[in-house]
Amino acid sequence: MGQPTDWWRSAVIYQVYVRSFADGDKDGTGDLAGVRARLPYLAELGVDALWFTPWYLSPLKDGGYDVADYRAIDPAFGTLAEAEKLIAEARELGIRTIVDIVPNHVSDQHPWFRAARAGGPERELFHFRPGRGADGQLPPNDWRSEFGGPAWTRLDDGDWYLHLFAPEQPDLNWAHPAVRQEHEDILRFWFERGVAGVRIDSAALLVKDPRLPDFVQGRDPHPYVDRDELHTVYRSWRAIADEYDGIFVGEVWLPDTERFTRYLRPDELHTAFNFAFMTCPWDAGRLRTAIDETLAEHAPVGAPATWVLCNHDVTRTVTRYGRADTGFDFATKAFGTPTDLALGTRRARAAALLSLALPGALYVYQGEELGLPEVDVPRDRIEDPMHFRSGGSDPGRDGCRVPLPWAAGAPHAGFGGEPWLPQPDDWAAYAADRQAGDPGSMLTLYREAIRLRPEFGDGPLTWLPAPEGVLAFARAEGVLCVVNLAGTPAELPAHSALLLGSGPLDSAGRLPKDVAVWLSA
Structure with a gap:
């Protein structure tokens, strides 16, 4: 295992979208008071760190990714003093804090x-x-x-x-030294307040070709994606992080493996999000390829992989896996897509065990541990600019941002006041308090899997012989993971004990379709 300072190499990190997590003052908007009250829940879940999407002063034209002041908490969420208390209280429970920095642009109210x-x-x-x-x-x-x-x-x-995003999000000029200095000061500001890491939004977009030429498909280098000058920026940031023993995770969407890996060199970012795995369809061959390519591209620079099934921008896992197209692409999002939630939930349970068994860090988006589905938000309540910029054809991202259900018998499922996005009528069925006492619930599965996960160790992954459509691999400490994506039940490899399953075995002791198990060799 790594040294204590290498916690991030195998951490389970929980993404908190504050606006929708828990509402402490009952005004309908999630806030830091709500998060602080739910820290025991997060500790019981077993996560190592919390990643907060932007909680800064913002007009909220893009869910807080339009920042007006990086040194102030938005009053809807609380105060800077509350943020400092939250960071300290979480740390007392063994939970670190990662904040979100949006260096490509600011709010037009900045x-x-x-x-x-x-x-x-x-x-x-x-x-x-x-x-x-x-x-x-x-x-x-x-x-x-x-x-x-x-x-x-x-x-x-x-x-x-x-503005590469909304008109309310003007892009910064990273060729100007004041822009670089300001962001270095912002990093120090938050590291001084005890955060353990920083997530970098749109990390490959900051630097633009100074000529601002027209875009020509296939021309290299791209006028604003993945330009070489970016690496100078991140080397200067890494020097600051190293002073505080802090870490970075970059949002880097790049199809070129070699270019992607450059961001993970030892003097740049510690980790980057793995979007190939997140967007991969529920298909054994394609998942295995995504896993192999991810591990291969990280190996040369010694960086750990990250795994994630969903985030605040992406269709929720139980919904996506219940559709004919189980992959994810922003371009194909549409209203009214037929969904089999029972099928999607079964697959999401198996996917949870698959992703938690892989070497590296895992990110869990709030509500995934409750098996929440994507919500069809009424059109007159949608706030996401993606919906409006598409002329109303794109349902946007609000469907995965509906406030969480905490207590089945409480108003608004225990979230707090009347939520800023409407909860469906059946939301109470997913409530955390109801699931906590149910041994077959998604929450119980996540808690038990996170508790057992350290038994996998930090070692490599070794694929085992398996029928077509079945993924089987061994991890350190003699633990096996088997996932059946085939159409028929699969025989289990030789083992001494069944540690955990996403569903029951069949009457013959075989692994049913869309079920995963962890085994002791």
């Missing part, structure tokens, strides 16, 4: 952009350009927003500014 909008010298901190065409009526280039539509918005004075 003091820098308000000054820039007024014509001040702060314009140099962003990407302002005159338009094209006879009177500048066309955007400076053809870049498209990640949320749809042009990546440029024109101000009343005629100039345009760049």
